[in-house]
Amino acid sequence: MLEGKVAIVTGGTRGIGYAIVKKFLNNGAKVVFFGSRQETVDKALASLKEENANYDVMGLFPNLSSEEEVRKAFEEVKNKYGKIDVLVNNAGMSSRTPFDQHTMEEYDKVMDLNVRAVYTCSRVAVDYMKEKGGVIINTSSMVSIYGQPSGVMYPASKFAVNGITKSLARELGKYNIRVNAVAPGVTETDMVKELPKEMVEPLLRTIPLGRIGKPEEVADAFVFLASDMASYVTGEILSVDGAARN
Ligand code: NAD
Numbered sequence: 572m573l574e575g576k577v578a579i580v581t582g583g584t585r586g587i588g589y590a591i592v593k594k595f596l597n598n599g600a601k602v603v604f605f606g607s608r609q610e611t612v613d614k615a616l617a618s619l620k621e622e623n624a625n626y627d628v629m630g631l632f633p634n635l636s637s638e639e640e641v642r643k644a645f646e647e648v649k650n651k652y653g654k655i656d657v658l659v660n661n662a663g664m665s666s667r668t669p670f671d672q673h674t675m676e677e678y679d680k681v682m683d684l685n686v687r688a689v690y691t692c693s694r695v696a697v698d699y700m701k702e703k704g705g706v707i708i709n710t711s712s713m714v715s716i717y718g719q720p721s722g723v724m725y726p727a728s729k730f731a732v733n734g735i736t737k738s739l740a741r742e743l744g745k746y747n748i749r750v751n752a753v754a755p756g757v758t759e760t761d762m763v764k765e766l767p768k769e770m771v772e773p774l775l776r777t778i779p780l781g782r783i784g785k786p787e788e789v790a791d792a793f794v795f796l797a798s799d800m801a802s803y804v805t806g807e808i809l810s811v812d813g814a815a816r817n
Pocket of ligand 1: 581582583584585586587588605606607608611635661662663664665684710711712713754755756757758759760761762763
């Protein structure tokens with residue numbers, strides 16, 4: 572479904588991002604994934620190459636809140652592959668600190684990665700996509716629709732991601748750049764493994780499908796949105812959450 576496309580995936584070293592990278596590669600794309608440090612990038616690369624030595628994949632680790640570093644990384648991708656068709660803004664961190672213990676430091680940390688990095692990478696991507704069109708897909712969350720009972724800036728950051736998605740879809744349509752988001756529900760990744768049982772069990776009861784999602788199930792939505800099968804889909808927040816409502 573992605574034959575001949577060149578994609579950048581942020582936060583591609585593990586979890587949902589790693590599943591996206593693998594699905595994109597299996598669908599014929601050339602993929603450059605970003606991680607936060609050399610060590611985790613190397614580990615993910617080794618594991619991908621072990622699965623298939625022929626994967627056309629590369630890993631980089633720019634600081635996502637530095638426009639200069641992001642620009643350098645995009646330029647490296649352009650030099651290697653000649654173009655950039657798809658950007659997946661997936662890197663993100665969660666938070667569940669009660670509001671009366673919340674600090675400005677935490678506010679900055681969450682907003683820096685979950686919002687500023689989405690802004691920065693999208694801003695740079697547009698310079699590479701403007702001429703021939705492209706696709707931007709953001710990882711939102713089901714909490715961008717319902718909020719959550721602690722860690723206020725996590726849902727707030729994902730509401731911002733939806734705002735960026737819907738607004739850029741309207742603004743960039745004239746360049747044939749489609750902008751969508753996927754809003755995963757509870758998905759089996761490190762982020763969720765860190766959550767206490769007391770938080771996960773009541774959540775499970777609110778999921779009609781009765782189970783948490785797999786990263787691969789979430790990644791399939793990204794493949795669809797990145798592909799030409801979604802050529803008339805833009806400004807959409809696609810829930811992949813087993814109809815979870817909380
Ligand atoms: P994860 O913690 O397993 O992976 C996070 C990824 O982001 C890693 O590749 C990591 O390298 C990267 N990252 C973290 N901090 C970074 C930084 N400062 N700079 C650059 N990269 C950094 O998380 P996940 O569960 O796979 O989450 C991926 C996305 O999905 C996030 O945006 C998250 O908010 C969203 N999400 C996850 C769930 C879930 O249940 N797991 C649900 C809804 C939304």
